[in-house]
Amino acid sequence: xxxGKKVEDAAIHHITAKQRPGQACTLIYTSGTTGRxxxxxxxxxxxIYSSTALASDMLSKMLPGMNTNSxxxxxxxxxxxxxxxxx
Numbered sequence: 140x141x142x143g144k145k146v147e148d149a150a151i152h153h154i155t156a157k158q159r160p161g162q163a164c165t166l167i168y169t170s171g172t173t174g175r176x177x178x179x180x181x182x183x184x185x186x187i188y189s190s191t192a193l194a195s196d197m198l199s200k201m202l203p204g205m206n207t208n209s210x211x212x213x214x215x216x217x218x219x220x221x222x223x224x225x226x
Contacts, residue, residue: 160184 164183169176 158183 161182161184163180164186165181166178167181168178171177
């Protein structure tokens with residue numbers, strides 16, 4: 140967070156304005172436990188859609204009056220941290 144404070148907003152806006160659907164955001168590699176190791180590209184739009192859908196689904200299942208302060212929310216993952224869905 141401290142490093143990010145040193146970056147001007149204009150620089151961030153310049154970089155994000157150049158992003159296009161289908162462009163690579165990250166590469167995920169398998170361990171190869173079920174065959175040869177493989178890599179897959181996840182795009183910016185893929186990650187935005189997935190995270191938006193997950194957040195929407197989670198919020199729709201919250202009970203009325205439930206604390207929605209994101210700093211106090213906890214998520215338990217049954218997947219290993221090395222799995223993409225375990226991050």
